[in-house]
Amino acid sequence: MNKVVGTNVTKIDAVKLARGEPVFTDDHRPPGMLYAKVLRSPHAHARILEVDATAALAVDGVVDVIWHRDTRPILHTRAGQSYPEPSPYDTVMMPEKARFIGDRVAVVAAETLIAAERALDLIEVKYEVLEAVTDMDEALRRTDLLIHETPDPRGISQAGRSNLAAHIDKQVGDVDAALKTCDLVVERTYFLPKVQASHIEPHVSMAWVDEDDRLIVRTSTQIPFHLRRMLARILEIPEARIRVIKPRVGGGFGDKQELVVEDLVSFLALRLRRPVRLEFTRHEELVAARLRHSQRIVMTTGVMKDGTIVANRMHVTADTGAYGSHALTVQGNTGQKVLPMYPAKNIHFIVDCAYTNNPISGAFRGYGAPQGCFALECHIDEVARELGMDRLELRKKNHIRLGDTDPLSAKLGEGKEGLVRVVHSTSLEECIVRGCEAIGWGDKRPPTQPYFKRGLGMALAMQGSGIAGVDWGGATVKLNDDGSVNLTVGATDIGQGSDTVLAQLCAEELGIPYDKVLILSSDTDFTPFDVGAYASSTTYVSGGAVVKAARRLREQLAGLLGTKWECDPGDLVFSEGSVTEPRGRSMTMQDVALFALYEAKIQPMATESHMSNESPPPFAAQFADVEVDTETGQVFVRKFVSAVDCGTVVHPRLAEGQVEGAVAQGLGYALWEEVLVDRAGKVLNPHFLDYKIATALDMPELVTFLVETSEPSGPYGAKAAGEVPIDGPAPAIVNAICDAVGVRCYRIPATPERVWRAMKEQESS
Ligand code: SMO
Secondary structure: OOOOOOOOOOOOOHHHHHOOOOOEHHHOOOOOOEEEEEEEOOOOOEEEEEEEOHHHHOOOOEEEEEOHHHOOOOOEOOEOOOOOOOOOOOEOOOOOEEOOOOOEEEEEEEOOHHHHHHHHHHOEEEEEEOOOOOOHHHHHHOOOOOOOOOOOOOOOOOOOOOOEEEEEEEEEOOHHHHHHOOOEEEEEEEEEOOEEOOOOOOOEEEEEEOOOOOEEEEEOOOOHHHHHHHHHHHHOOOHHHEEEEOOEOOOOOOOOOEOOOHHHHHHHHHHHOOOEEEEOOHHHHHHHOOEEOEEEEEEEEEEOOOOOEEEEEEEEEEEEEOOOOOHHHHHHHHHHOOHHHOOOOEEEEEEEEEEOOOOOEEOOOOOOHHHHHHHHHHHHHHHHHHHOOOHHHHHHHHOOOOOOEEHHHHHOOOOOOOOOEEOOOOOHHHHHHHHHHHHOOOOOOOOOOOOEEEEEEEEEEEOOOOOOOOOEEEEEEEEOOOOOEEEEEOOOOOOOOHHHHHHHHHHHHHOOOHHHEEEEOOEOOOOOOEOOOOOOOHHHHHHHHHHHHHHHHHHHHHHHHHHHHOOOHHHOEEEOOEEEOOOOOEEEHHHHHHHHHHHOOOOOEEEEEEEOOOOOOOEEEEEEEEEEEOOOOOEEEEEEEEEEEOEOOOOHHHHHHHHHHHHHHHHHHHHOOOOOEOOOOOEOOOOOOOOOOOOHHHOOEEEEEEOOOOOOOOHHHEOOOOOHHHOOHHHHHHHHHHHHHOOOOOEOOOOHHHHHHHHHHHHHO
16 A cells, blocks of 8 residues: 555655745855856847957956857757757857847856846947748748758758758558548648747856866756756766756746756856856747747548548648757657547658747647647547537547557657557546536536627647656665665756655655655766656656665665564565564664664665656546637636546645646647747747736636556556646637637637637628
8 A cells, every 4th residue: 555655745845945945046156156148149040250349348347258259169959858869960059140039149258247238238240141031831942041051960950951950751551542431531720839938937057167177057957967968068078077956946848958058157167267157037038948839730630420530640830940959859749649649540640840040949848749739639629520420429439548559659759760659557538527527518507798608628638758768767765874765866856846756656665754755856966867857757767766776775675684584585564664574573764774784784775777668648638618708709718627647646736736737838828828929030029028828817717637547667657747738728728619609719829819800700701
């Protein structure tokens, strides 16, 4: 029986966070620290011919100004991925050519922030302005206008030949042939906006050179170990000279699965031998961090009269912006994580991802799946409508079930051939039943105003748990005198609570109270390797390493006590902070520790690694009850229900928190959020006044069920929870709008104007 796993223990950092203790990157500042600021290109496409920093350097307190002449053009990717990264090497620290409005032109280091900002205004730059291309279709057509002229050394993108950053064409069966045999073929086109993760703590890093001539980087990141490797490449120094420290992190959501500022503070710290800090403003977050890729998705689906889906094609055209990190893999996920929901015999998935002179896209919670899920789940409603079949019945008839395989995943790994995925755990059917009950499916409630209309919508979602065969992590467990253990992991708590969950798994396995686990994450000098916090991997992958390490520590102790007590070590029971043998003799963990350390004179400790060749999908069924003001097009979400299968729930409150947070971000995606970029490539709403994320006041009534399963390959049966619940809100809400007013928004966010126009068009047609 689980004693710690499955309980709402106090989140490990709750008290210090509530007390406002100095725990975040920016809460500690090394003495003598300089402030860095980036001068950004006002042009979407321009050669940087000359930078004159004379006037800037004359400003009191300005120490240095660097530009591309001061750096070496080492091609790399900033995507935080396992080596060799499946993203193109198309980026240098300081580019000779600006590729979007906001690209790096020069960097100032000064004694104060004000001096640094003043210096920015005084730097004179000579540009050769080039024609820009911000439309992804035009970018894909043009071969005379190349955003990247240098070929990608590893051939992942077509840099140097065209603006194709990534291309995928994978097919199971034969969709064209199958479509000819179908009773009905439905084709629709869906449009997804650029959105920003809007983590409350911005990108912030500081770096200094210590007394041993080592570079110390303190940074808000999801990927400390990838970062160390990338910095070594970019700075041309040995990895051993770099230490990356990750303090508490105030949200990442994929936007920190990337090197965004760390190279600049590191370069300046090495050059100036002074500590250097760089923090993004919110404006910079919205123009120069990363966006969720905008996409156009054409869905073509062939069905039989009885509702059997025979063929499904998804054609994605995407805009990666100026650089291609995550271009291949995010777009790959758009199909790979989504199309298997309805395992038709014929599936075709095509991606064309363009470089443009727009701001950079990258990883954002869901990693491509929110786009794909929006298209697919809206499309299922459209197919049902054309077929004259109930949309719930159509889903029930076709959705993936226990034991089903997912042939598409075999054709699509993360940049390499993947492994066939078989569903070994799912409660999707029960999620649907319980979700329907909670939302009142089939009995629409009346609108609250005479000019309102009310509707219900649903969406099914699946994701993964880490990247099969790629993601892995290590964990070390060490026993102390008092029976406590130090648990050190490279797994990266970014606010989601992974330290808490990993400590629970460790306590459970050792049979000790949760508060006897002292966890440290992540510091590249002191913790084992881990790929980092992304791809919904931490509980499932890193948790596997923690359980293995704790188990081996337990085996060491059992071996010692077995000899002492002359019994079979396998018969010892570790529970409630004690070890008991079959005849009833018992020792507290503290006494076991004292025995080991002072009599046996050994340090019980273990390090283990864990990788999984599977990526078991968590599932979700999500439901929206909305009202639409028919006079203004404004949408009000009254209630939102999520029923989620994340395997065994390690910490119910944290898992529910993941779901509710994802629903909030999904609500913004559905109704309000869009980074508006004009034809010239300029962001029109680079601040929270005009870029609206959901706040507490915007939240509808939330109902969340965790419908547990036990995943055979997961630690204590756990799967992932972090991303799957962000996939369903947008399609569920848009399907509900359609149910209410009879018109579909093919483009999100479903702003009042868009909903109103769609209603007017319907009236006039
Ligand atoms: S979007 Mo996440 O960091 O895989």
